[in-house]
Structure formats: structure tokens, C-alpha cells
Amino acid sequence: MISIRRARPADAPAIGEIHAAVWRSAYAGILPDAYLAGLSASRLAGFYQRAILDRREGHAVFVAVAGGADAPIQGLGGSTVVGFASGGRARRPGLADGEVETLYLLEDWRDRGAGRRLMRAMGAHLRAVGCRSAMLWVLRDNPTQWFYRRLGAREVAREGIRVGGQAVEQAAYVWDPIESLLAATAPAGER
Numbered sequence: 001m002i003s004i005r006r007a008r009p010a011d012a013p014a015i016g017e018i019h020a021a022v023w024r025s026a027y028a029g030i031l032p033d034a035y036l037a038g039l040s041a042s043r044l045a046g047f048y049q050r051a052i053l054d055r056r057e058g059h060a061v062f063v064a065v066a067g068g069a070d071a072p073i074q075g076l077g078g079s080t081v082v083g084f085a086s087g088g089r090a091r092r093p094g095l096a097d098g099e100v101e102t103l104y105l106l107e108d109w110r111d112r113g114a115g116r117r118l119m120r121a122m123g124a125h126l127r128a129v130g131c132r133s134a135m136l137w138v139l140r141d142n143p144t145q146w147f148y149r150r151l152g153a154r155e156v157a158r159e160g161i162r163v164g165g166q167a168v169e170q171a172a173y174v175w176d177p178i179e180s181l182l183a184a185t186a187p188a189g190e191r
């Protein structure tokens, strides 16, 4: 069983590992190998620990946790973080009030609805802190753009940026009003 909850500081090391692992697989061939190899899970953990504790600007981090019969390591009675999402008020004005800054799931835990549930948690949170619309940036070479379209987002802008010294293009996807994100991520029987 996968559950979604607000992240705690103790989740930061797992979140750092997931960020590094997912970037290395999702951005292989898109971002430079040396840059991906140099990603440090422990440095990322420090970044996320601060993000979990810093609730300014409506910031929040949510985790997807596998437990019970689905726990990756059986017999320990524990649960394991298998994905996360983070965001807050948009980092720059103009496109939407709120922004989903990250959304990453370990490969073995995809296609089970956890991505949609993490997006719902982010959407509900952003609306609760007063955001009337939401957006996210995604690299144009990232095949997960279908996922955001599936959840009702509209591509509204494109721009060139540099990541790890490499020129890449990113696209902005927007849900306006934010209720369109909540409707697309409602539990199956309510959509």
C-alpha cells in the first residue's frame, strides 16, 4: 500500500537518494554524464531537509510511502519513501500563483497512481495557501510531459536554460484555475 503524507526531516536522506537516482536515469543522454555522476545524494538531502523545515512562501514537501505488504524490505515492520513532490508559491511571477518544483518516483513505484496522488496533495496544499492557479517547469526532452497533459495541464511557455553546463529547453505547464488540477487528480470514482 502506498500512502501520501507531509515529509518529516528524517525523510530527507531518502528524498536525496531518490532525487539523485531518478535524475541519473531520467536525464541520461539529456544532461551531461559528468554532471549526473556528480550529483550528491547527501548534499541533496541537506537541501531537502532545509526545504522540509522552511515553510515560508507556502513551501511544502510530500512523500509517497510504501508500507504493509508493499514495503520493499519485508519483516522489518517499516515503511519506505518511494517518491516525493515539493513546491510553494511560484518562484517568479506571471505564469501562475503556485508552483510544483519537483515530482519524482522510483521506477518500480510508477504507474500505480502515486504520481497523481502526489500532484493532488500539492494542488490541495497550494490552494489552501491561497494559490488560484498552479504551474510547473519540465524539460522538453523529458517524456513525462504526457503525464501533465493527462492531468489537464496546458503548455503556456518555453524557454532555453543551462543545466550542468548544457543548453536545454524547458516548458511551463499551467492549471488555471487550480481546481482543474484537483478535478483531474480526484480519486477514480469522483472524476
Ligand SMILES: CC(C)(COP(=O)(O)OP(=O)(O)OC[C@H]1O[C@@H](n2cnc3c(N)ncnc32)[C@H](O)[C@@H]1OP(=O)(O)O)[C@@H](O)C(=O)NCCC(=O)NCCS
Residues within 6 Å of the ligand: 022, 026, 103, 104, 105, 106, 109, 110, 111, 112, 113, 114, 115, 116, 117, 137, 138, 139, 142, 144, 146, 147, 150
Ligand atoms: C512522472 C511521474 C511522477 C508519474 O507518476 P506515476 O505514479 O507513474 O503516474 P500515475 O500512475 O499517477 O499515472 C497518472 C496518469 O498518467 C498515465 N500514465 C501513467 N503511466 C503511463 C505510461 N507509462 N504511459 C502512458 N500513460 C501513463 C496514466 O494513464 C494515468 O492516467 P489514468 O489513471 O487516467 O489512466 C513518474 O513517472 C516519474 O517519477 N517519472 C520520472 C521522473 C520525472 O521525470 N519527473 C518529472 C520531472 S518534471
